[in-house]
Amino acid sequence: MRYRVNDFEIDTNAYSIKHRDMPIAVEPKVFDVIVYLIVNRDRVVTRQAFFDAIWTGLAVSDATLSNHIKFARTALHDDGQRQAVIKTIHGRGYQFVAPVTEIPDPPTNNPVLPEQTAPGGSQANSVHSRFNRFVFAAITLLTLAVLMLFIWQINGGITPSESESSESGVSTAADKSIAILPFTYASDTAEDAFFSDGMHSALLAQIAAYPALKTIAKGSVAHYDPATADVKAVGTTLSVATVLLGEVKRAGQQIRVDVQLIDTANARQLWAGTYTRALTAENIFIIQQAISLDIAKALNLALTAKQNSQHQHFPTQNLAALGYYFQGKSLANQGTTQDNTKAIEYLEQAIKADPSFALAYAELARLELNQIHWAGKPVEQQVRIASPLIERALALQPTLGEAFVALGVLHVFKQRFGDAETAFTQALDIIPGNVTALSEYGNLLLWKLRRIEQAEAVFAKAVAISPLDPLLKTQWVSALIDAGRFVQARMIIDTLIEQNPTFAPAYRSRSDYYYWLGHALPASQVALSQNLQYSPEAPFNSMIMAQVYILTGDTQKAVDWLAHSLSLAPGSDNMLLANAMIAHLTGKHGKALDMFLQLPANQHVFPVYMFDLVEVGQGLGRARDVENHYRQFFPSLFQDAVNVDASNFIPAVAVARLMINRGEYARGHALLDKCLTVVTTAPFGGWSTKESDWKTRIYLAKGEIELAARSFADYVAAGHGADSIVSSPTYAPLKDHPVFQRALSDMQNTLKNARQWLRKLEDSGEIMLPGSLNPHSQ
Structure with a gap:
């Protein structure tokens, strides 16, 4: 059955919701709530009825239902104030009040089974459940593990008597998942604490190399106190079948590690082991590898020859170097x-103690590159520091996955995106469960290659491995927003803030959500102010605050925020960009052009400004300088066979304009046609690139005035706009077109309204100004 509600179509067979033929992403239970309300729209549905029908047999709180109602309203463009679709009947329940049109399914020769009715009801749930159980059973039968290929005695002399297993180990595919909780340490000394944390991280890295075993990453298991953790709850929250608990104790020249593997379904111990050795670096890795193989044995994992070979390598045999490494990793x-800066110092000491410690070189290189963002250090300087460290790591250990992660990050900063992708895929081939590798690869796909759907899939995989890592979830949200999946993004954002109201990146995600969903600039600035309240030292966020004021035409406030970003990181690469933007905004166009032309390619973070260089350069008689800039950073765009995609279409538009301006009409128009193909093929550069009205700009460059006017009207109707358009020479050919004039008037009214709201929110303290303190923080 299909139901039409306003502009929405709910298809219970396809389990989908579409708004004007565009799919709307919703969680399965939210979909069930919507359908159940529609099916029972002739009555008030009580909370208990929801619990019985949607959450049969589960203990669910009222808050869970309230959240699902909220998300259901959001999906159908309703809210708790209007209640035009779902009405709250206080003290009784909820009722679906919007008009509903039933659209019968087309006739079919196949009989409809009785269970295929009412997706919101218990029969649909039982069909869905039985189907899932069927698939689950099929996967289980297909993926039964073979017997272990190793002899236990290869592990440094640790004998089978050192561990004990229950009679029936874990054997099904569904059970091959594990959360290794932080190890406890048997003394109160800080040295034991970092040593325990280091051994835990090393074991996680070892186990994550088993692709057949889902291993929860450190960013999620670190949330648990092993002394008080309820293993059943851990299993439910992290979706794992087993939990490993461990304790590390150093006593004189001995080290002892006790571990036990627990079945999360019944809290039954599956296996336990005690490992005691003389305190040497080699013995630490022998213990780690012995635990890894014991886990593989208990879970009936079949290890490949490559995974076997990884067990034969000891990263270092220098105990002092290992101690420094553990301390550095713990701080990082x-x-x-x-902490990032202090971690670098420890890793430098690790390398000094053991110049052949490849893993320490790789980690040090990655942290040095992190300093570009963490400390605002210049890209060129940090690339120069990291490059020889990575070369050394790979020379010492050519198959070190962590070194390929660092190499990928290095290539990103060097603008070698193809090489970066190769490095990240090599890393993931070696360490497939490494969340850092997945995160860095996802960021490459999202921000540089602009392959939005692929980036979203990579982040989703990373979140499945580390479901409690809040920063990772904000990265996933960025991909969801760029893909236009706002409902799912909003659910994640709200949950993050509810769980941790002081987590600054979640407010940045909320700001992006409001900004891109409908260009709700005041709401976006409120959220960004909350971000700055909890993370006041992030210079880039101050630049984002400036961007909103640029759009609304409040030049002075934009300049103030840019100046504030400069005060936070005066020596960063962003300094030149911020100064160039200030000069451009204050009418010093020659100075602005000089600064823009000095920017390295990695600083093209606001591409519309680089596009505007063409206009500025021509006005100053310096078009040749601008062309040389593009030839330096985008030489392929001057070749006829160039491939234009979402990662380079913006400079391609600029280069095409340069070609046309110097009389190369055929080449310029051919390049513009390629750009037009990109921006008219969803999701092209992602939802965020809609802001700069690229389709209209391309039509104008091609001289197609009628199409440009219609395109601009669509741009304004979507809620977008910028004060600079009013006086922009780019839009001058449209100034007498009636469609453009009407849309321009609408845009100006929208921006005027936004300015008024911004001032009210500034006066109330909900939006910060440079140097101010949000009153909510007091």
Whole structure:
């Protein structure tokens, strides 16, 4: 059955919702709530009725239902104030009040089974459940593990008597998942604490190399206190069948590690082991590898020859170097600028203690590159520092996955995106469950290659491995927003803020959500102010605050925020960009052009400004300088056979304009046609590239005035606009077109309204100004 509600179509067979033929992403339970309300729209549905029909047999709180109602309203463009679709009947329940049109399914020769009715009801749930159980059983039968190929005695002399297993181990595919909780340490010394944390991280890295075993990453397991964790709850939250608990104790020249593998379904111990050795670096890795193989044995994992070979390599045999490495890794995991800097010092000591410690070189290189963002250090300087470290790591260990991760990050900063992708895929081939590799690869796909759907899939995979990592979820949200999946993005954002109200990146995600969904600039600035309240030292966020004021035409506030970003990181590469933007906004166009032309390619973070260089350069008689800039950074765009895609179409439009301006009409128009193909093929550069009205700009460059006017009207109707359009020479050919004039008037009214709201919110303290303090923080 299909139902039409306003401009929405709900298809219970396809389990989908479309708005004007565009799919709307919703969680399965939210879909069930919507359909159940529609099916029972002739009555008030009580909370208990929802629990019985949607969450049969499960203990669910009222808050869970309230959240699902909220998300259902959001999906259907309703809210708790209007209640035009779903009405709250206080004290009783909810009722679907919007008009519903039933659209019968087309006739079919196949009989309809009785269970295929009412997706919101218990019969549909039972069909869905039985289907899932069928698939589950099929997968289980196809993926039964073979017996272990190794002899236990290869592990440094650790004998079978050192571990004990229950009679029936874990054997099904569904059970091959594990959360290794942080190890406890048996003393209160800080040295034991970092040593325990280091061994835990090393074991996680080892186990994550088993592709047949789903291993939850450190960013999620670190949330648990192993002394108080409920293993059943851990299993439910992280979707794992087993949990490993461990304790590390150093006593004199001995180290002892106790571990136990627990079945999360019944809290039954599957296996336990005790490993005691003389305290040497080699023995630490022998213990780690022995635990890894014991886990593989208990879970009936069949290891490949490549995975076997990884067990034969010891990263270092220098105990002091290993201690420094563990301390550096422990600090790096804290995720702050200060800790990142201190971690670098420890890793430098690790390399000094053991110049052949490849893993330390790789980690040091990655942290040095992190300093570009963490500490605002210049890209060229950090690339120069990291390059020899990565070369050394790969020379020492050519198959080191962590070194390929660092190499990928290095290539990103060097603008070698193809090489970066190759490095990340090599890393994931070696360490497939490494969340850092997945995260960095996802960011490459999203921000540089602009392959939005692929980026979203990579982040979704990473979140499945580390479901409690909030920063990873904000990266996933960025991909969802760029793909236009706003409902799913909003659900994640709201949950993040509910779980941690002081987590600054979640407010940046909320700001992006409001900004791109409908260009709700005041709401976006409120959320970004909350981000700055909890993370006031992030210079780039101050530049984003400036961007909104640029759009609304409040030049002075934009300049103030740019100046504030400069005060936060005066030596960063962003300094030149911020100064160039200030000069451009204050009418010093020659100075602005000089600065823009000095920017390295990695600083083209606001591409519309680089596009505007063509206009500025021509006005100043410096078109040749602009062309040389593009030839330096985008030489392929001057070749007839160039491939134009979402990653380079913006400079391609600029280069095409340069060609046309110097009389190369055929080449310029051919390049513009390629650009037009990109921007008219969803999702092209992602939802965020709609802001700059690229389709209209391309039509104008091609001289197609009628199409440009219609395109601009669509741009304004979607809620977008920029004050600079009013006086822009680019739009001058449209100034007398009636369609453009009407749309321009609508845009100006929208921006005027936004300015008024921004001032009200500034006066109330909900939007920060440079140097101010949000009153909510007091």
